[in-house]
Amino acid sequence: MCTILIPAYEPDERLLKLIEQLKKMSNYRILIVDDGSGEAYRPIFDTAAAVGCTVLRHPVNRGKGRALKTGFQHLIEIGETRGVVCADSDGQHLPVDIQRIASALQKSGSSLVIGSRHFTGKVPFRSKFGNTATRLVYSFTTGTKIHDTQTGLRGYSSGLLKWLCQIPGERFEYEMNLLLEAARQGCRIEEIFIDTVYLDDNKSSHFRPLADSVRVYLPLILFSASSILSALLDFVLLLLLRGIGGSLAVSVIGARACSSIFNYTMNRKYVFGSRQNKAKVYSSLPKYFALVIAVLVLNLGLMYLYNEWIGIPLIAAKLLTEASLFLFSYWAQRKYVY
Template identity: 60%
Template sequence: MICLIPSYEPDNRLTQLIHELKAQINATIVIVDDGSGPLYRHLFEQARREGCIVLTHLTNKGKGRALKTGFSYILDLPDPQGAVVCADSDGQHLPADIKRIAEAAVLHPDHIVLGGRRFTGDVPMRSRFGNTLTRKVYGAATGLNVYDTQTGLRGFSFSMLDCLCRIPGERFEYEMNMLLAASEEGWPLLELPIDTVYLENNQSSHFRPLADSFKIYLPFLKFSASSILSAAIDFALLFLLAWWTDHLLVAVAGARLCSSIFNYAMNRRFVFRKKNGAAIARSMPKYFALVLLILLLNYGLMAFTHEGIGLPLLASKLVTEASLFLFSFWAQRKFVY
């Protein structure tokens, strides 16, 4: 069993966590000093004296990079046993919960085991709001129900580590990217409830609300931008073809064909980042099968709202596209790319 702790500018709670872990778990403790600097060196030296392995970044590189540094180190060990459990160094994860997630990771190999906080009691508003928003967005995009998408307490089997090192993301967005990659890799998610602990109103957190939130939501933002550009093409061609042919099905089909070719190229290159030829051969048939399905849904909804109940063409198009947007993201993430 290995406990991996990324740490940036810790306080004495790191030392306390080490003592409590050593009393409760028979585990190798690997700590990554993510460029904390000379003022914090004594805490990492104390960790070494306690028998921990300490890896050091000379400059701050972010939590995602610190985790990948730890995973790479563990991959090079001669014969690691058990599983890997990742925990934060700021006292938010209780040793009893760390132990429980570690044991679950051993019992459920090839699962990502999540320690899910329930956000009851005295929880800072930004944490409650941020986790609620991320949970809703993640659920809508993937169809998966994860209560705490931002938890840092996670357990993995050793067979996952090589792939985990290749998931993009250097800072807090890495943990969201990991969950987005789980379904692609065939890793079920197992979420176990843990205590919610926020000390001193979570002042020790190094999460940057604007910059890190932007990176967490970047996959969704890129998909939205791609969809907006594709929608602009689709809208323009729809009205042009409707005026030219006076036939709704021809207008819907022609506009969607052109906009979908553009959308596929954008999503493959910039959103889901599958660039090699084999990936194109796999994704293109699935993408255009999805296009056909959405085309039929698109036409059916527009026929109902425009020709059936008499909505103007623009209003009918807006209602239809809004209804199909999240379905399209979820289907592309889960089945196409």
């Protein structure tokens, strides 16, 4: 039977109730990571240890992503071979649904199984809105549709444990980064629909709407910043080349050649991960510049359409063209280049 991993920060009696119910259902190994909850919560963790759970502790709060990695690293060290199911400590994941994920992980052969919530009935607005937004962002950036990108109920095969420890992110952004990386590597994701449980309007959640949302959407934010800087460089060079008498085609191509080199360097290093070795660079570089050529053709075509045929002024035509190609470029780089 696989291990149940529960990251916990300042839990209440619901954690102990979940443990009791899980133990009645099957002889699960239960691993709990106390993410710096403090002395006031030690009795709860001591009780969990007394009934047979393994409890690991962080001296200070380090975030859900780090707590999960601590658990994964422990499972690697003890030689876990049957996989792990991650669940939250606040009672939002029913024991029967945890068991369903564990069974699917063992039977289906999938390396990644997630419990997706239906989001029916009375759902807190911030939870429904947040999941809808991240679902749309994830679908757009990866080309893969997942109904619930924010679920904490997930099952992983033991073969993924080392990979899970390498995913960037220390807090709530870790789980989104994980799904993004899984899609990039072509990992098959199996979804199983589970009940949606919100207690006290989800007040027990430690998700910080502003700070953690920024972390979740950071890849898109960084991509936007890189694109804006590249667009500014491209814009200035276009005006300079056009101003000294270059044709529209020469000006567009020259400006794009310089700005694309800058954009590739920024995206490879800061947006889509700085861990690429030389082999990966050699792989991504030709794909990136193939995309540059495709975007350049589209860019040139749109510039001629807006500036030469319709008669829109050069600056306005340039801005309209870049806006038209921004989302396409992000999707293509995430999906095919990096």
